[in-house]
Amino acid sequence: MxxxxxxxxxxxxxxxxxxxxxxxxxxxxxDNGGNGCPVYGQYLTKRRS
Structure with a gap:
């Protein structure tokens, strides 16, 4: 993002x-396409809920 x-x-x-x-x-x-990003991880978790 x-x-x-x-x-x-x-x-x-x-x-x-x-x-x-x-x-x-x-x-x-x-720079790594979001891999391992804690902010992106939280976003995905909320989106799945």
Whole structure:
């Protein structure tokens, strides 16, 4: 869910402010197609419910 937005390239599953704080930890998951990403995992869990 790493997309280009008006606020720049970021994860669209979280607010801009949170992305700015957590980018260093999450960027590697984004570069790897979302594999192992805790944010994407939570999204999928909620979507299945």
């Amino acid at each position: 790493f997309r280009s937005t008006a606020d720049g390239l970021r994860c669209v599953l979280m607010p801009v402010e949170e992305w700015r704080l957590r980018r260093q930890q999450l960027q590697r998951h984004c």
